[in-house]
Amino acid sequence: MTSTTTLSVNSGLVLALALVLACTAFHADATNLSDAIAQTMESSSAMQSARYAQQAGREKGNQGDALLYPQVALTAGVTQIHAHAEAQLPAQFASFLQPDTSGSVRQAGLQLSQPLYNASLLASKNQLHHGSEIAELMWSASVQDVKLHVSEAYFSVLYAQEAVSVAQAAVDAYDLQRQRAQARFEVGKAQIIDVETSQAKQDEALAQLADAQNELDLRSAQFTALTNLNASNLSAINASSLSHFTQAENLSAWQQQAIKNNPTLQIRKIQYQISADELNKFSLQARPTLDLVAGYTTKSATGDLPILISAEHERNASIGLQLTIPLFTGGMLNSRQREAVAKHLQDEQDVETMQRDALIQVQEAFLSMKNGTLRIKALEKSLQSAQSALAATIIGRDAGLRVQLDVLDAQQRVYVAQLNLSKSRIDFLLNRLRLARSVGALDRDVIEAVDECLSR
Numbered sequence: 001m002t003s004t005t006t007l008s009v010n011s012g013l014v015l016a017l018a019l020v021l022a023c024t025a026f027h028a029d030a031t032n033l034s035d036a037i038a039q040t041m042e043s044s045s046a047m048q049s050a051r052y053a054q055q056a057g058r059e060k061g062n063q064g065d066a067l068l069y070p071q072v073a074l075t076a077g078v079t080q081i082h083a084h085a086e087a088q089l090p091a092q093f094a095s096f097l098q099p100d101t102s103g104s105v106r107q108a109g110l111q112l113s114q115p116l117y118n119a120s121l122l123a124s125k126n127q128l129h130h131g132s133e134i135a136e137l138m139w140s141a142s143v144q145d146v147k148l149h150v151s152e153a154y155f156s157v158l159y160a161q162e163a164v165s166v167a168q169a170a171v172d173a174y175d176l177q178r179q180r181a182q183a184r185f186e187v188g189k190a191q192i193i194d195v196e197t198s199q200a201k202q203d204e205a206l207a208q209l210a211d212a213q214n215e216l217d218l219r220s221a222q223f224t225a226l227t228n229l230n231a232s233n234l235s236a237i238n239a240s241s242l243s244h245f246t247q248a249e250n251l252s253a254w255q256q257q258a259i260k261n262n263p264t265l266q267i268r269k270i271q272y273q274i275s276a277d278e279l280n281k282f283s284l285q286a287r288p289t290l291d292l293v294a295g296y297t298t299k300s301a302t303g304d305l306p307i308l309i310s311a312e313h314e315r316n317a318s319i320g321l322q323l324t325i326p327l328f329t330g331g332m333l334n335s336r337q338r339e340a341v342a343k344h345l346q347d348e349q350d351v352e353t354m355q356r357d358a359l360i361q362v363q364e365a366f367l368s369m370k371n372g373t374l375r376i377k378a379l380e381k382s383l384q385s386a387q388s389a390l391a392a393t394i395i396g397r398d399a400g401l402r403v404q405l406d407v408l409d410a411q412q413r414v415y416v417a418q419l420n421l422s423k424s425r426i427d428f429l430l431n432r433l434r435l436a437r438s439v440g441a442l443d444r445d446v447i448e449a450v451d452e453c454l455s456r
Contacts, residue, residue: 254435
């Protein structure tokens with residue numbers, strides 16, 4: 001008998017240990033925000049496209065440098081000639097001209113051109129280097145946009161899961177209230193209206209559960225399509241960790257950081273510089289060009305071609321300066337200059353507009369996050385009050401002071417408070433991520449700080 005009891009106890013301990021290990025493995029395998037972002041960065045076709053765009057953009061700088069390097073070209077050709085000539089020449093010169101000749105002429109040459117003064121090419125070089133800078137900024141913006149997009153998809157799944165959980169709890173609670181109302185009705189302590197009201201509330205909760213489940217399925221599918229990860233095992237928010245999350249302080253400092261580092265704003269500023277370079281390309285001082293030109297050619301002939309057509313061997317070398325000044329272009333250069341001036345002024349206004357929008361975006365995210373802490377605390381108290389009110393309403397109903405409908409309404413307020421609190425916590429974390437994105441600082445440290453607020 002003793003050995004049997006010992007065996008049972010040991011089996012229970014083994015089972016309990018297995019359950020603990022299983023739970024630990026489950027949490028260890030849970031996907032946090034960093035995991036989702038890393039997987040998306042590796043597998044997303046959008047990120048692959050952005051990488052190739054970055055590589056292509058980097059080549060613009062090399063192309064700009066090449067504009068001011070020497071340009072060397074090799075030319076070569078072979079010409080077959082058949083000539084027939086008739087002329088009345090004195091007898092002493094008749095031997096110099098044969099009526100029918102044929103042969104081939106081979107020629108090859110090298111041409112070199114080196115810009116010495118070309119303001120238009122210099123402006124084009126600057127534009128191409130600015131294009132490389134834009135490519136790097138667009139890559140940075142793409143990375144941060146993907147991080148924010150994944151974060152929004154991640155927390156959308158968490159909220160949908162919470163909505164399903166609350167809806168299921170409501171269905172179970174309303175079913176229990178319906179059963180109790182039915183039992184009280186059968187013994188004459190309740191009216192049929194209490195049973196019907198509980199049934200109506202349960203039916204309404206079932207409809208809400210179906211909607212919540214559909215929403216969860218959609219959000220999960222969107223998350224999986226984006227990250228190629230299963231959305232059923234995401235790390236949930238750890239409410240106790242939110243109080244330790246670093247708060248955003250000093251709005252002015254955040255706005256100054258946005259002016260300096262916001263990728264989209266920086267791209268617009270560089271485009272303004274590109275339009276200034278375009279304006280320089282059509283200024284008066286950019287119109288003359290001076291080039292160093294040099295060449296070397298060699299030519300040889302075969303057959304009986306006369307010297308008047310081609311020498312048997314010929315070599316030429318040349319070097320010089322070439323000055324080009326456009327005198328009349330039909331007004332095109334002046335028109336292009338006026339166009340460049342207008343576009344430059346347009347880009348200037350666009351920079352001002354985008355800078356104002358960036359500052360407003362930072363302020364919106366900053367205030368939303370700063371007020372998020374107060375909202376979370378208020379909703380936590382609201383949930384506690386709703387739970388206390390529900391408990392008191394149930395006591396009042398059992399004492400005959402309240403009716404079944406009061407209990408059902410009190411339960412509904414509890415569920416609404418739970419969802420509002422869950423949404424406020426999600427919004428708090430998302431606003432921190434949006435604030436970092438608005439200043440171009442959505443980096444690993446910010447993501448890891450959010451991970452600290454998730455359950456392990």
